[in-house]
Amino acid sequence: MPAALPGSSITPSIPGGSVLAPSVVREYPPRSIEASSEMPPVYRRTLLKLLADQARAELLGSNTYSSWVRRAPGPTERMYLAELAMEETEHWYKAVTLLQELGVSPSDARNYESNHWFYFLSRLLTLRKKWVDVLMMSFLIERGGYFLVEDFAQSSYAPWARMAEEILEDEEGHPNLGANCILAIIRKEGSARAQRALRKWWCVALNMFGPPTTANANTYIRLGLKIRTNEDRRQAFRRCCEPQIRELGLQVPALRRQRYPFF
Numbered sequence: 001m002p003a004a005l006p007g008s009s010i011t012p013s014i015p016g017g018s019v020l021a022p023s024v025v026r027e028y029p030p031r032s033i034e035a036s037s038e039m040p041p042v043y044r045r046t047l048l049k050l051l052a053d054q055a056r057a058e059l060l061g062s063n064t065y066s067s068w069v070r071r072a073p074g075p076t077e078r079m080y081l082a083e084l085a086m087e088e089t090e091h092w093y094k095a096v097t098l099l100q101e102l103g104v105s106p107s108d109a110r111n112y113e114s115n116h117w118f119y120f121l122s123r124l125l126t127l128r129k130k131w132v133d134v135l136m137m138s139f140l141i142e143r144g145g146y147f148l149v150e151d152f153a154q155s156s157y158a159p160w161a162r163m164a165e166e167i168l169e170d171e172e173g174h175p176n177l178g179a180n181c182i183l184a185i186i187r188k189e190g191s192a193r194a195q196r197a198l199r200k201w202w203c204v205a206l207n208m209f210g211p212p213t214t215a216n217a218n219t220y221i222r223l224g225l226k227i228r229t230n231e232d233r234r235q236a237f238r239r240c241c242e243p244q245i246r247e248l249g250l251q252v253p254a255l256r257r258q259r260y261p262f263f
Contacts, residue, residue, distance in 0.1 A: 210260070
């Protein structure tokens with residue numbers, strides 16, 4: 001497995017507010033299930049939902065970065081976005097390939113996606129993007145995605161675990177590239193524009209992990225499809241990202257709400 005990002009930990013941070021029931025025991029070890037394995041209905045149903053959600057997230061990234069390649073302000077930025085778009089498209093393709101192996105076509109994948117208010121509200125808040133928004137999306141959302149995929153690399157579903165390891169290797173460089181482009185803007189014109197974008201995207205990034213606990217959290221961990229709670233991943237993300245924000249000369253935005261949802 002590739003080296004983890006700073007602040008990352010795959011050990012649930014119980015003192016940080018893990019809400020796992022003490023009795024939750026993982027029943028399926030890492031990489032113990034293959035596509036040809038017999039799956040209990042709850043395992044298959046849960047796996048399809050999580051895979052469909054990942055495919056949706058990768059496609060959103062692919063579409064966003066692809067649409068901005070020709071509008072990038074310079075050759076370096078254009079190459080950066082082109083690389084991001086290509087990788088996100090490859091990740092989406094890998095996710096839908098896993099779904100196809102399970103008998104779900106790309107067009108049917110949306111029938112298995114989570115129907116949560118976060119996806120709709122986030123689209124509304126980020127419909128009109130500027131160049132600095134795209135960079136902040138890369139810096140924050142790609143970094144947050146790393147902590148989500150990190151769990152999948154230890155999935156009980158072996159094809160997903162193998163795919164997640166490949167994605168982690170790609171994701172490691174994304175936040176740094178985004179940070180470098182943000183730093184270039186700050187050096188050229190000051191920090192005001194970047195700070196405004198950070199204020200918007202910080203809330204989106206914190207919300208992307210979901211509520212501290214859900215009705216399904218124990219099921220995900222019992223089935224070996226996730227290994228941490230939403231709050232564990234959110235706190236790992238904050239430990240990693242907040243020092244990076246300060247290194248850019250920006251301030252970690254103050255939150256109007258100190259608990260989920262952070263909008």
